[in-house]
Amino acid sequence: MPTRELASRIDRIVQLLQRVVIFAVLWWVIAEADPDGWLFGVPFVALAVVASLGLTPSRTWRIDPPGALKYAWYFVTQSFLGGIDVALRAIRPSLPLDPMIVRYRMRLAPEHARVLFADTVSLLPGTLSTGFEDDSLTLHVLDCELPIEQSLRDVEERVAGVFGLTLSSEGGDLRVCETLTGDECE
Amino acid sequence: MIDAISIALIIVGALFFLAGSAGVLRFPDVYTRLHALTKADNLGLGFVVLGLSLRADSWVVVLKMLIIWALVIVAGATAGHLVAEAARTSHVVPWRRRS
Numbered sequence: 001m002p003t004r005e006l007a008s009r010i011d012r013i014v015q016l017l018q019r020v021v022i023f024a025v026l027w028w029v030i031a032e033a034d035p036d037g038w039l040f041g042v043p044f045v046a047l048a049v050v051a052s053l054g055l056t057p058s059r060t061w062r063i064d065p066p067g068a069l070k071y072a073w074y075f076v077t078q079s080f081l082g083g084i085d086v087a088l089r090a091i092r093p094s095l096p097l098d099p100m101i102v103r104y105r106m107r108l109a110p111e112h113a114r115v116l117f118a119d120t121v122s123l124l125p126g127t128l129s130t131g132f133e134d135d136s137l138t139l140h141v142l143d144c145e146l147p148i149e150q151s152l153r154d155v156e157e158r159v160a161g162v163f164g165l166t167l168s169s170e171g172g173d174l175r176v177c178e179t180l181t182g183d184e185c186e
Numbered sequence: 187m188i189d190a191i192s193i194a195l196i197i198v199g200a201l202f203f204l205a206g207s208a209g210v211l212r213f214p215d216v217y218t219r220l221h222a223l224t225k226a227d228n229l230g231l232g233f234v235v236l237g238l239s240l241r242a243d244s245w246v247v248v249l250k251m252l253i254i255w256a257l258v259i260v261a262g263a264t265a266g267h268l269v270a271e272a273a274r275t276s277h278v279v280p281w282r283r284r285s
Binding site: 026029030032033079080082083084085086087088089090091095097098099100101118119120122123125126128129130131138140142 | 202218249264270
């Protein structure tokens with residue numbers, strides 16, 4: 001057997017085992033280590049592994065622990081502020097909303113980093129990601145007074161840190177859009 | 187003492203759920219409502235998990251609640267993105283404040 005084929009077969013087995021272990025540990029904790037839980041656990045772990053291999057056949061990223069810790073701290077503080085911001089807007093009688101749509105050109109290239117970026121942005125104060133288009137992420141912003149360009153750049157840098165990536169020098173800027181789907185952006 | 191802190195945290199969590207629900211009812215369109223749902227409820231669940239962790243019998247239970255919190259955060263943010271994208275691609279026009 002050629003070595004390259006052997007290496008890719010070993011890689012696939014490692015990917016499979018990693019995911020079996022991750023999902024089994026998740027189930028084990030959720031079932032509070034109850035042995036009867038495996039009656040449901042085994043089929044669901046198997047389904048989760050199949051779904052995960054179907055969606056992302058091979059994991060191509062690695063996680064940089066110090067970067068991940070920095071991201072985690074930033075995420076906790078910012079999502080705390082995000083929750084307080086939207087809660088206050090929801091209960092104030094004046095309903096202080098002034099929404100706008102913006103398109104942000106991402107400096108992150110890999111798909112997994114973009115997904116983490118979009119999910120993170122949705123939990124920060126006043127921004128909600130509403131889909132990718134080429135290299136841009138379209139966002140709904142609760143209040144056009146919010147300083148979102150700087151916070152988007154900050155999030156992007158922290159997401160890059162999680163995966164040990166360098167950001168592209170292109171992008172990192174924001175355009176305000178007239179409509180959600182058209183290209184009428186300033 | 188621990189009970190008092192725990193109860194206070196759970197009440198704070200409940201207040202965030204209340205504010206999130208107020209947002210869903212009061213905000214004018216699907217996009218603004220998604221903001222209220224994803225952000226306020228995640229924070230509310232976080233406070234409830236912290237409050238319950240102080241009263242938990244074992245570390246496995248604390249770990250379980252933290253995992254559930256993390257899974258809800260990921261699922262909530264992703265579902266919010268997908269609902270917003272579905273609304274956007276079916277041309278749901280966002281509400282604007284008249285100026």
